[in-house]
Amino acid sequence: xxxxxxxxxxxxxxxxxxxxxxxxxxxxxxxxxxxxxxxxxxxxxxxxxxxxxxxxxxxxxxxxxxxxxxxxxxxxxxxxxxxxxxxxxxxxxxxxxxxxxxxxxxxxxxxxxxxxxxxxxxxxxxxxxxxxxxxxxxxxxxxxxxxxxxxxxxxxxxxxxxxxxxxxxxxxxxxxxxxxxxxxxxxxxxxxxxxxxxxxxxxxxxxxxxxxxxxxxxxxxxxxxxxxxxxxxxxxxxxxxxxxxxxxxxxxxxxxxxxxxxxxxxxxxxxxxxxxxxxxxxxxxxxxxxxxxxxxxxxxxxxxxxxxxxxxxxxxxxxxxxxxxxxxxxxxxxxxxxxxxxxxxxxxxxxxxxxxxxxxxxxxxxxxxxxxxxxxxxxxxxxxxxxxxxxxxxxxxxxxxxxxxxxxxx
Amino acid sequence: xxxxxxxxxxxxxxxxxxxxxxxxxxxxxxxxxxxxxxxxxxxxxxxxxxxxxxxxxxxxxxxxxxxxxxxxxxxxxxxxxxxxxxxxxxxxxxxxxxxxxxxxxxxxxxxxxxxxxxxxxxxxxxxxxxxxxxxxxxxxxxxxxxxxxxxxxxxxxxxxxxxxxxxxxxxxxxxxxxxxxxxxxxxxxxxxxxxxxxxxxxxxxxxxxxxxxxxxxxxxxxxxxxxxxxxxx
Numbered sequence: 094x095x096x097x098x099x100x101x102x103x104x105x106x107x108x109x110x111x112x113x114x115x116x117x118x119x120x121x122x123x124x125x126x127x128x129x130x131x132x133x134x135x136x137x138x139x140x141x142x143x144x145x146x147x148x149x150x151x152x153x154x155x156x157x158x159x160x161x162x163x164x165x166x167x168x169x170x171x172x173x174x175x176x177x178x179x180x181x182x183x184x185x186x187x188x189x190x191x192x193x194x195x196x197x198x199x200x201x202x203x204x205x206x207x208x209x210x211x212x213x214x215x216x217x218x219x220x221x222x223x224x225x226x227x228x229x230x231x232x233x234x235x236x237x238x239x240x241x242x243x244x245x246x247x248x249x250x251x252x253x254x255x256x257x258x259x260x261x262x263x264x265x266x267x268x269x270x271x272x273x274x275x276x277x278x279x280x281x282x283x284x285x286x287x288x289x290x291x292x293x294x295x296x297x298x299x300x301x302x303x304x305x306x307x308x309x310x311x312x313x314x315x316x317x318x319x320x321x322x323x324x325x326x327x328x329x330x331x332x333x334x335x336x337x338x339x340x341x342x343x344x345x346x347x348x349x350x351x352x353x354x355x356x357x358x359x360x361x362x363x364x365x366x367x368x369x370x371x372x373x374x375x376x377x378x379x380x381x382x383x384x385x386x387x388x389x390x391x392x393x394x395x396x397x398x399x400x401x402x403x404x405x406x407x408x409x410x411x412x413x414x415x416x417x418x419x420x421x422x423x424x425x426x427x428x429x430x431x432x433x434x435x436x437x438x439x440x441x442x443x444x445x446x447x448x449x450x451x452x453x454x455x456x457x458x459x460x461x462x463x464x465x466x467x468x469x470x471x472x473x474x475x476x477x478x479x480x481x482x483x484x485x486x487x488x489x490x491x492x493x494x495x496x497x498x499x500x501x502x503x
Numbered sequence: 504x505x506x507x508x509x510x511x512x513x514x515x516x517x518x519x520x521x522x523x524x525x526x527x528x529x530x531x532x533x534x535x536x537x538x539x540x541x542x543x544x545x546x547x548x549x550x551x552x553x554x555x556x557x558x559x560x561x562x563x564x565x566x567x568x569x570x571x572x573x574x575x576x577x578x579x580x581x582x583x584x585x586x587x588x589x590x591x592x593x594x595x596x597x598x599x600x601x602x603x604x605x606x607x608x609x610x611x612x613x614x615x616x617x618x619x620x621x622x623x624x625x626x627x628x629x630x631x632x633x634x635x636x637x638x639x640x641x642x643x644x645x646x647x648x649x650x651x652x653x654x655x656x657x658x659x660x661x662x663x664x665x666x667x668x669x670x671x672x673x674x675x676x677x678x679x680x681x682x683x684x685x686x687x688x689x690x691x692x693x694x695x696x697x698x699x700x701x702x703x704x705x706x707x708x709x710x711x712x713x714x715x716x717x718x719x720x721x722x723x724x725x726x727x728x729x730x731x732x733x734x735x736x
């Protein structure tokens with residue numbers, strides 16, 4: 094009966110309850126959309142960072158991590174690459190020979206990281222081949238092909254087929270260099286990455302350096318969810334045993350701690366947004382319930398007189414408030430989940446902010462993300478906040494005696 | 504179950520410069536099954552007396568003894584249980600819950616006692632039938648006339664099988680016909696169920712129906728007489 098009574102009490106003043114419910118619903122839709130937007134954008138940033146830059150795991154010689162000199166190659170890389178290829182949890186791996194050098198065209202010169210990659214292996218690890226906007230991805234045909242970013246091409250006035258000279262310091266400390274022809278031009282979502290990298294074949298670069306080997310193995314796992322951190326730790330430990338004592342396995346969080354810190358920021362940002370919203374919502378409920386109980390003070394006096402215990406009156410008010418939270422939260426989540434589902438289909442396009450987003454490695458079209466646990470958290474928080482909101486109005490009634498309450502005239 | 508007051512008094516704002524003595528020390532006994540009218544002008548202390556006898560307003564002095572047990576010595580929990588189980592209240596403005604139907608209003612007080620739903624339903628239907636509202640049980644108070652609402656209030660007051668019913672000017676808002684019908688019902692239930700009815704009033708139509716009339720003036724008992732009630736034609 095209390096539940097029924099609370100529900101009906103809620104609808105005594107339909108307009109007032111309707112206005113508050115509308116505020117809860119629209120506020121909640123806004124909050125969830127904002128949470129989805131932030132989570133989607135940060136996730137996109139992390140996914141792009143992992144996809145283009147760090148991969149999920151990398152293996153280096155510790156000397157390379159201290160000082161990325163040419164001679165700091167991995168210990169026994171070939172058996173390691175073969176062993177990695179056998180690992181069921183690894184989808185692909187790519188060995189890279191990396192040299193810091195210069196790229197020069199007839200017009201200009203720039204400092205750049207020269208990545209010597211095996212074209213087939215690299216396409217399995219990074220989506221670089223799909224990011225080629227002009228020309229072609231590297232293959233085993235032709236002499237000294239190079240893949241440059243659209244930014245580099247623009248700055249050095251390069252086109253497909255243009256000649257560039259790559260120079261770097263070899264292991265003897267001499268300048269090594271050779272002419273390469275632009276085979277393809279790529280563009281990734283991260284302008285910083287584009288600015289600082291170009292790709293050549295591994296064999297061309299090692300021949301030029303006069304040194305065999307690789308500096309880095311990038312690994313893509315079968316499990317792509319960047320939130321699966323336990324799995325990542327598990328695989329990293331396993332691969333460390335495989336890589337031996339000399340080589341060092343690091344995951345993307347260790348390679349890019351700033352990117353990893355974003356994971357924590359997602360939770361904090363969402364908690365702040367949700368906290369502000371539920372506080373505002375709770376004050377709204379306090380206001381409505383205060384008006385409602387003051388209007389019904391005499392009625393509560395009568396209930397006390399006929400023997401209704403105070404804890405039941407308290408429960409009645411909690412139920413009224415809980416109904417507000419449940420109905421408002423439920424409707425809000427229903428509409429919000431519909432909106433999120435639509436945006437997950439269409440995506441959120443921020444083409445006008447392309448330059449700014451590229452600096453953070455975010456796609457111009459990304460998709461909001463709201464997990465089932467986020468929906469659950471929001472709903473529970475709204476209901477709990479609505480229960481807390483009932484405490485003050487309930488106290489105003491419970492401190493009255495039956496006679497004093499019945500004497501109130503509203 | 505009898506009610507006995509010993510030097511019962513009530514003073515409002517006792518610590519202020521202008522204390523108001525609503526009830527002057529009063530010794531009174533009301534036996535089980537009486538049909539008592541408390542009359543007097545407005546402000547004479549009728550409602551205050553009923554509130555103290557019903558255990559919803561603590562006295563300033565003296566005691567209210569129910570079968571020898573002092574209500575003032577009961578803690579809050581016991582006092583609420585006493586009201587719930589032994590006292591029925593009827594108010595001038597009916598004071599029904601507007602969101603519940605007539606049936607639910609009557610059931611509700613029984614549910615507070617912890618009775619099972621089916622038992623509450625049966626008793627509520629029986630009482631509403633007895634007060635002549637068999638066909639109106641699913642209507643909310645706003646859909647009932649004043650007289651009908653007060654009949655629901657009577658059924659609600661009697662639902663928990665109380666020993667006493669305190670009715671504060673129950674006919675004040677009713678027309679002559681409704682007043683007569685309500686008094687008939689209260690009189691019948693008084694006789695059938697042996698419930699003690701104590702009602703405050705200054706309505707002569709009500710006073711003539713009472714078996715005992717207690718008169719108050721300025722918080723003081725000025726007359727306590729038993730009479731042969733007039734029965735409505």
